[in-house]
Amino acid sequence: MAGYVPGEQPARKRLIKLNTNENPYPPSPKVLAATREAVDGRLRLYPDPAATRLRTRLAKLHQCEPENILVGNGSDELLAVCIRACVEPLRSVAATRRGAATVQYFDPSYSLYPVLAETHGARRHAVRLDTDFGLPTPGADSSGSGWEPRAALSLVTTPNAPSGRGYRTSELRRLCKATDGVVVLDEAYADFADENALDLASELRNVVILRTFSKAYSLCFQRIGYAVAHADLIAELAKVRDSYSVNGLGQVAALATLSDRAYYRESIARIRTSRDALASSLEVLGFRVLPSQTNFLFVEPPALSAEDWFKELRERRILVRWFAGQRLRRYLRITIGTDDEVAALLRAAKRILAA
């Protein structure tokens, strides 16, 4: 098998990095101070394997119990944990039970999903999103390529990446209710959206909400994600998680983040404002910009192919993401940067168009 290929992390300095959906703003000064202060003799000790303080604070924030929360080494670990806990390897099940071995996800969505499914020996079932990346209607497709209500695990990026499209909670509820297996709503970008589906974690027993501190909370470096779900489901997931997977300084930083929410509300608002402004400016230049509920834009560029735009921008030291697949090759995915980075991108785009 081939492994997952992460977005480029260039060693070159002074590159404008709009390719991996990182937050352009640093963590709050209070978070940095709290993390620095924790760098002392305690580093010799194992971190709390249950991340108790962090779970308690998250439970308060989300009006649930600590037993409804599992903290992981980024939400990537929790995706793998969900697969291990919910899905049987394909070769171990009878043909009539292949739903028990199925990991279902949308095409396009997070390209790590099929890699994790393959690693587990699961059956991969990619359900094609319609042309504007809207959700399918369960049961509407009888061709065999539609949504399978019996899939042991379904992974739904909401808002969707790479398209940036958001989904209504009512639509997601319908999808989850029509599904027998566990449905993970991967809300990595939910903080940038108008609504989120967190309520479904308490409403439906088969729903896992995944959140991360990487995007809206500027903590990629420290790998903290979490799952919210029914306590029984969380208990099963916890059994197959590596007990010490969540590093201690990450726990400290995440806890401090929850004590400084005003700072993050402001930086999230700033990113949303920049996003909408950049969308308008790119439209003026002839780009087709898809509606975004995330911290990035998915755009169809004018004049040149998306691949050529990717190369031209890279020559001007601006890194965006281009996906080579048949369906996505027309698009570029552009992370919202600082005001200066966005201005530099627009200047470069104008020069490329003029050339």
Add this chain to the structure above:
Amino acid sequence: MAGYVPGEQPARKRLIKLNTNENPYPPSPKVLAATREAVDGRLRLYPDPAATRLRTRLAKLHQCEPENILVGNGSDELLAVCIRACVEPLRSVAATRRGAATVQYFDPSYSLYPVLAETHGARRHAVRLDTDFGLPTPGADSSGSGWEPRAALSLVTTPNAPSGRGYRTSELRRLCKATDGVVVLDEAYADFADENALDLASELRNVVILRTFSKAYSLCFQRIGYAVAHADLIAELAKVRDSYSVNGLGQVAALATLSDRAYYRESIARIRTSRDALASSLEVLGFRVLPSQTNFLFVEPPALSAEDWFKELRERRILVRWFAGQRLRRYLRITIGTDDEVAALLRAAKRILAA
């Protein structure tokens, strides 16, 4: 299934914690300074998924290439990675091929091994170490409970935990050569031993050496372990590893550790000296102390049962580890602490014996 039960991480302060084999000494001042300095705006960025700088430095240290090294989120993650890469789920293989689904390990050894094997749906094969915890001779046992040369993966803690016994490289070489599958030599405690088997990673294509920064390098909190093996094997392991699993501050701290080796040589020497002194003192009190090549002692206490010793010590705010299993219930595992902690342990032991 039941999950792994980690050693107790008590919330109570002023407890003497000799139960999870942590290093009693903090990381070096230079490591703390380098880590503190790295707590800045970079936290918003993804860490290097390949841990390139750390791998380059480790390669230099071990006189191999960066391609021979894989860094993980503690060596616990790398154990799980080895199982996922090398072992097929039992229900997916024909009866004649059950070796392909077998994870083999010694009893007693690290209690996480069977949990990881069960999570993967692998067949677990526990090979009983002889009464003094020495290695078996491959092929000598025809009862079916001996060493299986066809096991897809064998996990060998060397020096052994919880017994503390070390193994000669020549013995380990013989065992690895007699095995078709991959053999992991889990050298978590090797820095405290008289010899290590690192050379086998370059000598034999089926050997993976696991090392950690948690024990000798006082970085439990930051979760850094690594594997050393043939480049082809490392490449396969890397494919099933979560690409961003190694947090950034952990990479910074580990790198700084490698630049201050004199500090750690000294603290390792100190622990070895304390270990040997504590062993003598406990023997004087009537304890049977097994030879140790690690940072802990495995002892059979006099007068009371080991379980009662565990409880008595706990009442005196001293935490050691006691294992409830049939074979281990006679023993206590005691981590080497600071001089003050060791003195407190001895005082408590004398009082318990006097009572």
